[in-house]
Amino acid sequence: MTVRVGVIGTGMIGQDHIRRITEVIPGGRVAAVTDVDLERAGQVAAGLPGARVHPTGQDLIADPGVDAVLVTSWGATHEEYVLAAISAGKRVFCEKPLAPTAAGALRIVEAEMAAGRRLVQVGFMRRYDAGYNALKDALDAGQVGAPLVMHCAHRNPSVPPYGFTTDMIISDSAVHEMDLVRWLFDEEIAATSVLRPRPTSKAAEALQDPLIVLFEMASGILVDVEVFVNAGYGYDIRAEVVGEAGTLALADAGGATVSRQGQRSGRVPADWRERFGRAFDAEFTDWLRAVAAGTTTGPGCWDGYAAAVVTDRCLHALSTGERVTVPVPERPDFYAKVDE
Amino acid sequence: MTVRVGVIGTGMIGQDHIRRITEVIPGGRVAAVTDVDLERAGQVAAGLPGARVHPTGQDLIADPGVDAVLVTSWGATHEEYVLAAISAGKRVFCEKPLAPTAAGALRIVEAEMAAGRRLVQVGFMRRYDAGYNALKDALDAGQVGAPLVMHCAHRNPSVPPYGFTTDMIISDSAVHEMDLVRWLFDEEIAATSVLRPRPTSKAAEALQDPLIVLFEMASGILVDVEVFVNAGYGYDIRAEVVGEAGTLALADAGGATVSRQGQRSGRVPADWRERFGRAFDAEFTDWLRAVAAGTTTGPGCWDGYAAAVVTDRCLHALSTGERVTVPVPERPDFYAKVDE
Amino acid sequence: MTVRVGVIGTGMIGQDHIRRITEVIPGGRVAAVTDVDLERAGQVAAGLPGARVHPTGQDLIADPGVDAVLVTSWGATHEEYVLAAISAGKRVFCEKPLAPTAAGALRIVEAEMAAGRRLVQVGFMRRYDAGYNALKDALDAGQVGAPLVMHCAHRNPSVPPYGFTTDMIISDSAVHEMDLVRWLFDEEIAATSVLRPRPTSKAAEALQDPLIVLFEMASGILVDVEVFVNAGYGYDIRAEVVGEAGTLALADAGGATVSRQGQRSGRVPADWRERFGRAFDAEFTDWLRAVAAGTTTGPGCWDGYAAAVVTDRCLHALSTGERVTVPVPERPDFYAKVDE
Amino acid sequence: MTVRVGVIGTGMIGQDHIRRITEVIPGGRVAAVTDVDLERAGQVAAGLPGARVHPTGQDLIADPGVDAVLVTSWGATHEEYVLAAISAGKRVFCEKPLAPTAAGALRIVEAEMAAGRRLVQVGFMRRYDAGYNALKDALDAGQVGAPLVMHCAHRNPSVPPYGFTTDMIISDSAVHEMDLVRWLFDEEIAATSVLRPRPTSKAAEALQDPLIVLFEMASGILVDVEVFVNAGYGYDIRAEVVGEAGTLALADAGGATVSRQGQRSGRVPADWRERFGRAFDAEFTDWLRAVAAGTTTGPGCWDGYAAAVVTDRCLHALSTGERVTVPVPERPDFYAKVDE
DSSP states (O other), rough: OOOOEEEEEEEEHHHHHHIIIIIIIIEEEEEEOSSSSHHHHHHHHTSSOOOOESHHHHHHOOOOTTTEEEEOOOGGHHHHHHHHHHHHHHHHEESOOOOSSHHHHHHHEEEHHHTTOEEEEEEEGGOOOHHHHHHHHHHHTTTTTTTEEEEEEEEOOOSSSSSSHHHHHIIIIIHHHHHHHHHHHTTTTEEEEEEEEOOTTTSOTTOOOOOEEEEEETTOEEEEEEEEETTTSSSSEEEEEEEEEEEEEEOOOOOOEEEEEEEEEEEESHHHEEEEEEEEHHHHHHHHHHHHHTTOOOOOOHHHHHHHHHHHHHHHHHHSSOOOOOOOOOOGGGGHHHHG | OEEEEEOOOOSSHHHHHHHHHIIIIEEEEEEEOOOOHHHHHHHHHHTTOOOOOOOOOHHHHHOOOEEEEEEOOOOGHHHHHHHHHTTTOOOOOEEEEEEESHHHHHHHHHHHHTTOOOEEEOOOOOOOOOHHHHHHHHHHHTTSSSSEEEEEEEEEEEOOOOSSOOHHIIIIIHHHHHHHHHHHHTTOEEEEEOOOOOOTTTTTTOOSSEEEHHHHHHHSSEEEEETTOOOOSOEEEEEEETTTTTTEEEEEOOOOEEEETTEEEEEOOSHHHHHHHHHHHOOOOHHHHHHHHHHSSSOOOOHHHHHHHHHHHHHHHHHHHHHHEEOOOOOGGGOGGGOO | OOEEEEEESSSSSHHHHIIIIIOSSHHHHHHHHEEHHHHHHHHHHHHHHHHHHHHHHHHHHOOOOEEEEEESGGGGGGHHHHHHHTTTTEEHHHHHHSSSSHHHHHHHHHHHHHHSSSSSEEEOOGGOHHHHHHHEEEEEETTTSSEEEEEEEEEOOOOSSSSOOOHHHHIIIIIHHHHHHHHHHHHEEEEEEOOOOOOOSSOOOTTOOSEEEEETTTTEEEEEEETTOOOOSOOOEEEEEEETTEEEEOOEEEEEEEETTTTTEEESSSSHHHHHHHHHHHHHHHHHHHHHHHHOSSSOHHHHHHHHHHHHHHHOOOOOOOOHEEOOOOOGGOGGGGGG | OOOOEEOOOOOOHHHHOOOOOOOOHSSEEEEEEEOSSSHHHHHHHHHHTTTOOSHHHHHHHHHHOOOOEEEEGGGGGGGHHHHHHTTTTEEEEOOOSOOHHHHHHHHHHHHHHHSSSSEEEOOGGGGGOOHHHHHHHHHTTTTTTTTEEEEEEOOOOOOOOOOOOOHHIIIIIIHHHHHHHHHHHTOOOEEEEOOOOOTTTTTTTTTTSSEEEEEEEETTTTTEEEETTSSOOOOEEEEEEEETTTEEEEEOSSSEEEEETTTEEEEEOOSSSHHHHHHHHHHHHHHHHHHHHTOOSSSHHHHHHHHHHHHHHHHHHHHSSEEOOOOOOOGGGGOOOOGG
């Protein structure tokens, strides 16, 4: 079965996923698109044989020729479309954030529970990265004993000089590590703090960049995340888990080692596409397989909700300078891990 | 367009490519299979909705429901099936070797030239490996100046204790480097020698393992290849190009770095699937795209023929202990590089 | 001139330095020793041709055959011996800590200033480590722009099950990073906090191990130090400076890379001797040269005092769980950096 | 006991060793110097308190104030001075080559045997390198099983445009690997060949650079050495031993890893001083200790002779293009390994 996907939002990330479904992975085709900019939606559809353009996301969701929905629109609109897809009984993949606020994410959780089956996957693609999976496998195999500390760095070469706020360093960047550590350690974040190092002079004036975000896991594991969105030199994602008997770290990717002019060098990825392209491929391959099989896989509503709760509290920690606890509710049985 | 592929040969490598076409990459589906063991072919077809089983390769090639042919049968049968596909005017992907002898490969070249268009791709998947492509890109960009020397190592953990001969170290293993260096340096191999180091005691008694195979390129670049098929510790493929201004080497792949018990360690791939899985994916994605577009891409008949000529001479060098020249004929205009 | 060194304290570290002066570096010989355990002092002296044994440190300092004094006794006795050496007008090398309290260190500073010339070097050997010097050189050369953040890890394989307290993780281990960051960034530590991750089960019950120690430099550079004294797997010292334009990290040391059993591995040092042996050699070579030349070099009283102030405040941070500011006084002109 | 060293030859390497004995290592002092350029000898002596200048090497050797002799003069004069030192019954350290020809080296061997005790150490400093020792330790510990193949690269950034001949690539550069592999595998070289890759355009016109030198050890281990004396990018010494169960390779040295401008880089040594400085230190420390103790250590006459025999044959292989056998005589009991 080829899954007929409807795409809401044909911007940069939407187009990248359309390319992925069309040219890179098997199991799906794009049957319909829409966008707040209908002209753009039309241009994208023109390159997709048989794809319809719908005037609204609701129309697209209602289209009987659409088996499953991909939401890659502006974050503030995610809740509305995901709720509509749940109402329509269609599986939906929603790029992060599931909703911009914890309250919005909770409404989706409640709707999905009311619908009685899990229909939503949230776009936390790091769970599909080979490096992080190697960490998790080694951790779960007990290679370094119980985890105690984790050091992360999340560095972007740059963000646009206008429109990117300090809050977004938390909500757009650190949110990936929020989900990552929940998945890696299989437990919730219990408290968070945000530290403000000397800011780079290369960022917009009002931007506090980098930040150090601390997460205290329920078991006491302490995670520090350097989030630096104008790091300049490349897109560099680092992680080291320190356990009782050793450590596990992401290794640099392969390619070529160049020895010239007194230096032996390897490449740092240029951007998230280069670093996480294969993770996105694996994520969508997995999603389309699950849709075709009528099952659910990957991070779901509960994970999106938990990330939203942590984001809220982390923003509070940023604004107050205080350590704040994170009140993640008990995971309902409905969201027990069986499907993952 | 979904390319309907007919697969001749449903052994280990055939099944791996069937899985690839069916589950990993887009653009194709397996429409028909055959095998010298028809029961096995039937079992494989049972897992492929809509796939027919043909009693012979010729029947499969003649099937109007087959757009393109994949030859993964025993090497000695390749020539016959490739010639039949050319006769039928169908595009065909043939795993290496194109033919077990240079004479056989030449017959295919002549048939394809007579047919007037390029229909054949040969399975030299290293041309699709990200690491080798990073080497080639850096080399072509002049990062290390003109190439002078190349060091390669080609290590398998083990080969079966029976049936794997010393000749096969050349024809089955070193053949990959034969094609690789022709592609990397865009020139022919002009001479070859084979050296016999102290053999491992871990191999079958009659096996001379490892070998050092030397290739002298037309421009004088000297390539040494250690081929060691019972290296024990892993599947380890190394390469370093030494240029006038620096060197380029394959880097180790990513994953996790583990620090424990006084060691900091990374993983060596376990086998060719782990090391070259993505290269195979890219190779078949490229082939199916080309088939759908009615074009040709990748290594073709001429490359298969050149590898067969080098293999012949290299086996001669092995048996005589002498340096022997390699008489690769001039590349016909028909095989100019435009299509690649 | 061969410097005649008197050694106060012939325990493990004292004996290691005696070996260094006698067998590894030029410029000195051990002329006299003493120890709280005179029998041990006698045994050590027996292996040193011409070395006298003195009943007390004061006698040793007064010995006209002693040109310079090395204090490697128990930390609580350092102040007394350093003050006596200053009184005697003799140059003295004191292992860290200069004094167990800031008040004691300040008395030494005042005595040295009253004596009118710098006589004291403190044993912060990391300033002599090739790796840290490579970081400092690259930093000072502007290779990564202004520093913003530094990540450190300081891991010992283990500490004795009895007698090693959580406070000592600060005063004995983290003290090295206190001096290091002051030297590296050439500025004072302005505030500190201590975080308590989930403790390892491999340590003594009362020990909170690991700790995360935070230093805020005067310019705002934020330093995080994971100090883990029962890390089990080796003696592992890591550091990464994050600047506006890139990062600088300590590289693993050389030796052999072993590929076996599916792993490619390098060695993690077994202990501080293996990791910092050459730094100690360089440190003492430098000290003996300076003594012979009648000059002063390396970290001195002011650095020992500053470290003591930070240690005091850091212990306060540990006990209260609060961020505390560090009131390092203005560096007197007497301790301007000219001598270093 | 401080060994009083007489130095014959105060050129670049002589001065470097004088600095080493005077400033870096313990146990010796330079008591006398001479040079073919007596003015230079005088200038060097002026910086060495108490050092005499002798008009000839023979005078220096006869000086009763000289305990041991260091020969760092022009290679063609080594034989004469070493023979004189043996006659005088004084221990002598001779930089490589022991003699420019095998016949000359044999005369020294015979003189030393006639003298009845081992007095000569030859300057093969790689035996003192930490990296090679890590390889040897791991090899001797059986970590990778029996050795079968070894790959080496010996790259200098450049040689002077005049005066450096292709023969010298063998006699001055590859000679280090000749001794190295004899020491590493504890067996003789049985045959050698020299291959001529495409030469770099960056070298003097007549220079065939790089070369690939092959050594076949007595047990069949095959060693390939790329010697490239105008490699441009740095001084890069590589080695990998391939055993039945794994491989052992020299690791890159430590220092700093710099991440900037899309690259993660480490430093390649600039020259032999940077790469092998510590090996020279260890070598001379060891020699002075042995002299003081009246014993012999390190590579001796036999090793110098064996290297001279291999050099002769290797030059023959270079000029003829043929594989040639190496007739190293049986090692006399006098040179059994006990002293090493």
